[in-house]
Amino acid sequence: MVEFLDFFASFTTVQKIIWVGICLVFFFSLENVIPLFRHQYNRIRHDGMNLILLAMLMVINVVYGIALIHVSQWTSSTGFGLLNWVELPTWAAVLVSIVALDFVAQYFAHFLLHKVKWMWKLHLVHHSDTKVDLTTGVRQHPIEFVLREALALLTFTVFGMPISFYLFYRIITIFFTYWTHANISLPIWLDKSLSYVIVTPNTHKFHHHFEQPWTDTNFGNVLSIWDRIFGTFTYDDTSKIKYGLDVTDDAKDEDLKYQLGLPFNKSIKTNY
Numbered sequence: 001m002v003e004f005l006d007f008f009a010s011f012t013t014v015q016k017i018i019w020v021g022i023c024l025v026f027f028f029s030l031e032n033v034i035p036l037f038r039h040q041y042n043r044i045r046h047d048g049m050n051l052i053l054l055a056m057l058m059v060i061n062v063v064y065g066i067a068l069i070h071v072s073q074w075t076s077s078t079g080f081g082l083l084n085w086v087e088l089p090t091w092a093a094v095l096v097s098i099v100a101l102d103f104v105a106q107y108f109a110h111f112l113l114h115k116v117k118w119m120w121k122l123h124l125v126h127h128s129d130t131k132v133d134l135t136t137g138v139r140q141h142p143i144e145f146v147l148r149e150a151l152a153l154l155t156f157t158v159f160g161m162p163i164s165f166y167l168f169y170r171i172i173t174i175f176f177t178y179w180t181h182a183n184i185s186l187p188i189w190l191d192k193s194l195s196y197v198i199v200t201p202n203t204h205k206f207h208h209h210f211e212q213p214w215t216d217t218n219f220g221n222v223l224s225i226w227d228r229i230f231g232t233f234t235y236d237d238t239s240k241i242k243y244g245l246d247v248t249d250d251a252k253d254e255d256l257k258y259q260l261g262l263p264f265n266k267s268i269k270t271n272y
Contacts, residue, residue, distance in 0.1 A: 036185040083162075128244060131253075
């Protein structure tokens with residue numbers, strides 16, 4: 001276990017980019033073999049815009065990585081954090097870290113993005129995609145990404161996690177970002193069975209339906225237990241799903257300028 005975690009402690013930006021590339025290629029291949037929907041769209045233009053947003057996020061992530069290192073050094077030298085105050089076996093400490101990050105930095109953060117008006121307007125960028133595929137997972141407004149990372153950093157600090165624990169979880173989330181958004185069709189029995197523990201492609205597709213109440217369900221990122229505990233879980237027929245939003249211009253879902261301006265567009269009225 002120690003050697004395994006040591007590998008993630010020295011995980012470089014280049015290795016992370018390679019992992020992103022592997023996930024993209026893998027799920028792109030699956031999308032062409034077992035698609036859930038057969039979108040009629042210019043994939044280069046659609047995915048290209050989403051990948052431009054990814055590039056913006058990766059620049060921010062470099063700055064965030066520097067902050068993470070400094071915080072890690074501080075918690076290590078001062079002994080600050082719950083994991084430093086309570087002695088746990090390594091496997092248990094890793095599990096606690098994963099659960100904490102998944103709840104606070106993912107489920108709770110995502111819940112806030114839907115319930116706080118100004119945060120929801122940032123999140124419109126993600127939900128305005130009318131052709132959800134694997135690249136939709138990285139379709140985030142840069143300010144939203146900063147907020148999410150701030151909550152992750154706060155969780156990391158409060159628990160005093162070793163940086164290897166955090167990076168291990170981050171590698172998991174990269175996989176799940178593409179897994180849950182990929183335009184793939186799994187056998188219902190398999191998808192539904194997996195959804196009792198983890199977020200699956202189908203469960204997250206309901207979240208991308210264009211109107212409530214489905215838009216306000218299935219907030220989980222890796223573990224689906226949070227949605228089940230807090231009553232925000234749903235599972236239905238994927239043929240009923242229509243992507244996009246009822247408050248944005250579907251024709252501009254690939255217009256980068258329009259998308260980046262959504263949070264500041266006063267003509268867009270929301271329910272929050």
